Amino acid sequence: xKLLWNTNKNxxxxxxxxxxxxxxxxxxxxxxxxxxxxLNLLSGIQIEQVDSLENLSNNEDIIIxxxxxxxxxxxxxxxxNKVRKIYLVHLGDEGGxxxxxxxxxxxxxxxxxxxxxxxxxxxxxxxxxxxxxxFVPKTKVDTNEKKYIWNFMGxxxxxxxxxxxxxxxxxxxxxxxxxxDFAGKNSLDTSEYxxxxxxxxxxLVPHGYFHPETYRLYESLECGSIPIVxxxxxxxxDFLPNNPLPKITSWVESSDFIKNHINRxxxxxxxxxxxxxxxxxxxxxxxxxxxxxxxx
Amino acid sequence: MFNNTEFNNAYxxxxxxxxxxxxxxxxxxxSSFFLHPDYLFLMSLFLxxxxxxxxxxDTALLSLKVDNTDSVLKKHGYENSSExxxxxxxxxxxxxxxxxxxSELVDxxxxxxxxxxxxxxxxxxxxxxxxxxxxxxx
Numbered sequence: 001x002k003l004l005w006n007t008n009k010n011x012x013x014x015x016x017x018x019x020x021x022x023x024x025x026x027x028x029x030x031x032x033x034x035x036x037x038x039l040n041l042l043s044g045i046q047i048e049q050v051d052s053l054e055n056l057s058n059n060e061d062i063i064i065x066x067x068x069x070x071x072x073x074x075x076x077x078x079x080x081n082k083v084r085k086i087y088l089v090h091l092g093d094e095g096g097x098x099x100x101x102x103x104x105x106x107x108x109x110x111x112x113x114x115x116x117x118x119x120x121x122x123x124x125x126x127x128x129x130x131x132x133x134x135f136v137p138k139t140k141v142d143t144n145e146k147k148y149i150w151n152f153m154g155x156x157x158x159x160x161x162x163x164x165x166x167x168x169x170x171x172x173x174x175x176x177x178x179x180x181d182f183a184g185k186n187s188l189d190t191s192e193y194x195x196x197x198x199x200x201x202x203x204l205v206p207h208g209y210f211h212p213e214t215y216r217l218y219e220s221l222e223c224g225s226i227p228i229v230x231x232x233x234x235x236x237x238d239f240l241p242n243n244p245l246p247k248i249t250s251w252v253e254s255s256d257f258i259k260n261h262i263n264r265x266x267x268x269x270x271x272x273x274x275x276x277x278x279x280x281x282x283x284x285x286x287x288x289x290x291x292x293x294x295x296x
Numbered sequence: 297m298f299n300n301t302e303f304n305n306a307y308x309x310x311x312x313x314x315x316x317x318x319x320x321x322x323x324x325x326x327s328s329f330f331l332h333p334d335y336l337f338l339m340s341l342f343l344x345x346x347x348x349x350x351x352x353x354d355t356a357l358l359s360l361k362v363d364n365t366d367s368v369l370k371k372h373g374y375e376n377s378s379e380x381x382x383x384x385x386x387x388x389x390x391x392x393x394x395x396x397x398x399s400e401l402v403d404x405x406x407x408x409x410x411x412x413x414x415x416x417x418x419x420x421x422x423x424x425x426x427x428x429x430x431x432x433x434x
Contacts, residue, residue: 157427159357160350163396180426207350209427232348249349252397 001294002056003047006066006075007031007091023068030067030091037131037218038065038089040283044291053082061085061108061294067092070099080106087111087294089128095210109293114211115239126293127239128286132218134190140224141198143272144265149258151175151200151225153193154216155182160206160230160251167251168204171258175200182209197223201268202258204251205229212236221279226272228254240282244274297380298334310341318342333363333377337385344392353392356385357421357428364414368430383409 008031012020039047042063056062062083066072069090079086085108090100096116104110108124115127149171152164156178168174175196179186188196197203203220205227212235220227229236231247248254261268298304302321309318322335322342329335336359343352362368363377377385386409393401408417421428 155427156425158350158425159353159396159428162425163350163398166398230350232351233346249347250396 001045001047001061001063001087002050003042003063003065004050004053005031005035006064006072007034009051010075019071023071026067026092030065033133034065034091034131036135037133038091041128041131041286041290044287045294053079056082058082059084061087063087063089063294065089065091068098069103073099073102076103076106091130094208111290114213117238126289129218129240130213130215132222133215136219136222137194137198143201143224143269146201146225147199148173148175148196148201149262150202150204150228151196152204152206153177153179153188153196154214155179155184157209163251164204164206164254167255168258171255171262194219194223197225200225201262202226202228204254207232213239221275224272224276226268226275228257242278243282244271244278246271297378297384299375299378300334303334303338306338307341310338310345313345315342315345329374331362331368331372332374333359333369334381336362337377337381337388340388349392349395353389353396354425354428356389356392357425358430360385360389360414361418361421361428361430364418365430 007027009027011024011027015021015024045063047063058081060083062079062085064079064086066088067090069076069088076086086106088103088107088110090110090112092098092114093100093112094114096114096118104125110125111128112119112125113128113130119125119127150168151174152161152168153176154161156162156165165176165178177186177188177196187193197216197220200220203216203223203225205214205217205220207230208214212230212232217227217229226246228246228248230251231237231249236243236245236247246254246257248257261271298307302325306318306321309315309321318338319342322339325335336355340352340356340359343349343355359377362374363382368374369376386405390402390405390409393399393405404417404420408414
């Protein structure tokens with residue numbers, strides 16, 4: 001099946017307003033950072049990546065990976081006249097507020113990031129984790145050899161992240177890198193970032209700007225660092241059923257959890273292994289689900 | 297406590313744990329009142345009842361901030377919160393910071409409530425929680 005990665009195609013050459021700035025930033029961001037995760041999920045399907053819509057026949061099916069689709073309705077309308085079925089992987093839309101009804105109605109199936117309960121009952125929509133960015137390290141540091149007890153790298157926007165830092169400040173050694181903006185100028189480069197995560201027993205995972213999911217959850221899972229997840233409204237029980245992740249509603253629970261576990265190495269290793277096994281199985285289930293829906 | 301009767305209804309529904317009905321009122325008023333300090337306070341009460349404690353704190357802090365930012369009130373044609381609501385908002389925030397065991401912020405807010413002047417607290421807030429801001433709302 002053909003696949004077109006459309007997030008970074010047909011972007012404006014010159015930025016004249018904030019909307020265009022967003023299209024360019026997120027279009028390139030997803031192309032650079034989301035492709036390893038998405039292509040991993042699609043790895044069970046025989047895919048031919050194409051750069052344009054030329055040479056498509058109307059009995060073909062196509063997978064499109066895209067973002068900000070509300071601004072691309074005419075593209076999808078034209079595409080629906082060119083091919084038999086469109087399968088869409090819709091990235092972004094953290095707040096769930098993007099205009100998407102028309103584009104979704106033109107697709108055979110949509111996999112979207114940023115799960116919201118109202119998509120659960122829609123037959124042609126499945127929600128997938130937002131995944132990790134770029135390529136994660138292949139080797140994992142053993143829990144007993146890790147340099148840091150915990151890490152947090154990211155912006156400090158509201159009370160959750162403020163409280164996170166406050167409640168864990170005395171748990172040393174730890175690593176923090178605080179940035180003003182998402183992927184802003186103080187952010188570590190990918191290899192440094194993953195090096196810290198790989199070397200941390202725990203990664204603290206607060207709520208995102210609008211949505212409970214953040215990339216650092218999946219990045220910590222890939223690195224073998226135990227994520228401690230802020231779980232408002234029991235979101236992660238709903239989205240990732242039967243997961244063994246430590247979950248908290250207030251960061252004091254997290255610091256207590258770490259203090260209780262940090263010297264119980266055997267228990268920590270057990271928990272880490274349990275989480276790793278669950279994550280491997282969960283990814284395989286997601287891949288199978290892609291295969292099932294594509295009927296390959 | 298509220299000038300808007302529907303807000304009073306929503307407040308009573310939240311207090312009585314009738315959250316679905318309260319949410320319907322909040323949804324109805326969202327587009328016109330999303331930055332209204334009283335609406336934000338109601339949202340924070342609703343969020344804490346639905347186990348979203350940090351979002352509740354952020355929303356109550358934003359309510360306090362808007363209530364003390366004349367340019368935003370003027371732009372949207374909103375009135376300030378009543379004295380009764382201002383006091384309840386302080387008490388709510390204090391109880392939230394007690395809940396997350398942050399005694400420093402409890403002390404600061406108790407002093408702020410006593411002085412009835414949140415200026416220095418709001419300046420401190422800009423440093424410690426830079427995301428609670430109104431940069432696109434002015």
